[in-house]
Amino acid sequence: MKRLHRLTAILVKLQSKRIVQAAELANKFEVSLRTIYRDMQALAEAGVPIGSEAGTGYFLVDGYSLPPVMFTEKEANALLTALKIIKTNNDQSLINEYQEAIEKVIAVLQTTQKKKLEILDQRIFTYNQSARHPSNSxxxxxxxxxxxxxxxxxxxxxxxxxxxxxxxxxxxxxxxxxxxxxxxxxxxxxxxxxxxxxxxxxxxxxxxxxxxxxxxxxxxxxxxxxxxxxxxx
Incomplete structure (x- = not known):
């Protein structure tokens, strides 16, 4: 993975969790701890407000947020597939909430990506046996x-x-x-x-x-x- 892509992925990881350990990042990106330390320093020098606690990990200072994340084609396909699977579960509230989340994701996709998702949407099928007593809680x-x-x-x-x-x-x-x-x-x-x-x-x-x-x-x-x-x- 190129360093720019890794730095972006580290930012996404930092925003998705309250605390992220350096060892966790090193394992995820298959690099050394020294490389992660250098990456963190580079992000800090670029103006990203990263905090750290000895023995705990790194975190983003409250109030900082990333610009909208662009999804790759494979990531968008995975999210659509997950929606199909979730629709087979027996809780309607989960289906509704995930459907709304996916719509927000689709809203930031490029036109070509949206067209590809429309094709894939018509070509994925999951068997859904109607729940006898559906849940909504x-x-x-x-x-x-x-x-x-x-x-x-x-x-x-x-x-x-x-x-x-x-x-x-x-x-x-x-x-x-x-x-x-x-x-x-x-x-x-x-x-x-x-x-x-x-x-x-x-x-x-x-x-x-x-x-x-x-x-x-x-x-x-x-x-x-x-x-x-x-x-x-």
Whole structure:
């Protein structure tokens, strides 16, 4: 990769993440740490406000933004293909949000790129089996996860039992064409998993819940440990 292209790619990476480590950039672009240090110095000398913290990484100073990014033909094709795949999932809110994002991307493409995308759009097909009970709550759940907002949900269990709950959303995962929300349920006073297609109504409240260290890996490790403990007892 030519240095100019690498410098541009580093800028995009810096804008996409809060903190970027030099080792991460070196691995991505297959260059030495010394080269990354020189690149950072070159960007700083060019007027890009780059901050750094020892042992943490590099970041862009708040308020700085890049001009609109131009997409390559392959990148635009990949985004269009991703849209086709997303349309096969069972959550309408995700489809709508991604569709709007793609439209913004298409708006900055050159005319020739737009024409090529129109051709490709007609020649990509993904089989979409209609969801029995489609979901429309994923976007709200995702927003509540990052904003630490308590959700009020009306939920129907597999037994058709209906309940109203306040939950603290912590994560989501996709399996068997269904989105699952992992949350702390205040009704059960424990972690629970909720199928989004069984959420009849959802409301993001103004109440905040305390931030906690949570990763899906830790969650599943705890679940596996409890399962093994129950089996052996």
């Amino acid at each position: 994923l976007s709200i759940i995702q927003q509540a996860i990052t904003n630490l907002r308590v959700l009020e949900i009306q939920y129907t269990k597999a037994s058709d039992e209906f309940s109203k709950r306040l939950v603290e959303p912590l994560g989501v995962y996709f399996t068997n064409n269904t989105w699952i929300m992992i949350a702390y349920c205040r009704l059960r006073k424990d972690y629970r998993e909720f199928r989004t297609d069984r959420i009849q109504h959802i409301l993001e409240t103004q109440e905040l819940f305390p931030s906690q260290k949570f990763t899906l890996e830790d969650y599943y490790n705890r679940r596996a440990h409890l399962y093994r403990t129950n089996i052996s007892s």
